[in-house]
Amino acid sequence: MTTQLDAATEGLDSTGSRATRVLGVLAIFGLAALALFGLVLSPPDASQGEVVRILYVHVPSATFAYIGCFLTTIGSAMFLWRGSSWWELVAYASAEIATVFTAIVLVTGMIWGRPTWGVYWVWDARLTSTSMLLLLLLGYLAVRRLPADHDVRTKRAAIIGLLLVPNVIIVRQSVQWWRTLHQKPTLLANGVGAKIEGLMLFSLFVGFIAIGLVFAWLLIHRFRLAWLEDQLDDAGLDAAIAERRAEGDVS
């Protein structure tokens, strides 16, 4: 078994590579810049005061949660349509990262809600649809791991994966379609910068870059890990077949 696994993972002693190490260092610098702009250089908000600073993490996390969901849906579609296992792994890896980012969005939103709204949570359309998105992502991950044949569980998961983008559209549009406590979009209303000024807008931009780098770094590592897991499964299967054959030879 070891020999087969070694053969499968030859030349791969970690999920890191020169490219991801550069990416990781850039992500650390990005986060440092985000801390500097978000916590020090950007001004407090006229009505919200210092609490506004959580915006610079909350909004980019939501954006990259959406992007993760888009990748999962695209990957699921490519897997169902073309049978591409590369895309299936992209879908799986990005669903896991999207789950983490959606959880971050909900947690930072609740931390932000308490001092501004006065409550941690209300069942308005934005908050409800976001929790539905988290449950759908958890469902995808559960089904992807539900003990079954590899082909069966990847196909089941991919069908759930197709539902993610429609759900993201509901989350995104919820503040327009229904009355919500959550605010309407700031950034994409009347052109960028119409509703958020100067240094606050720039700090948010730094947030997008920093969180984006973290997202890319996590996604690449998770994809490589998922690929290695697949190789390990195959190697385990080869070993099991070899063992059964050996038993057959003895008797």
Place this chain on the structure above:
Amino acid sequence: MELTPRTSEAPKRRRRRRLPTYLALVALVVIGGFLVVQALGSASTFYRNVDEAVAEKDSLGTKRFRLQGTVAPCTIERTGEGVAFAVTFNGVEIPVHHVGDPPEMFKENEAVLLEGHFAENGSTTFDSNLMIVKHSEVYKANEADRLNQAVEGGNVPVVDAPACTR
């Protein structure tokens, strides 16, 4: 040559974990269904604006609902049990008696959501006991900072805050 059909992995490992996983799936579906019902039931009438609530006051009676409006300037008064003020929306203004401490961000010209009911049938006085401040999507730097800038630089015009005239 390897001709054995590859069907599945060793089945031992699989059976043990099956039940908890199915239970988790069922739980997810139930929770998801609950959330969908919650969303559909409350999203469309998550709140009523002041003008709508007044127009519907006969059918609303003393039923509990969420009211949305802007805190009218110069109407906030502390009371023994909380705060009294007026909310306005679309040109309609009604008095509010709120029981409990208002959130920190409660101030005039800020939109609020109030949970409560009209004091009595036909009345437009709103008794609330849950207040949520609804902040807007506009972000701008603290005005105090601008005042400082104006004092320091001398080239940013300082507009006096309008005094309470009512």
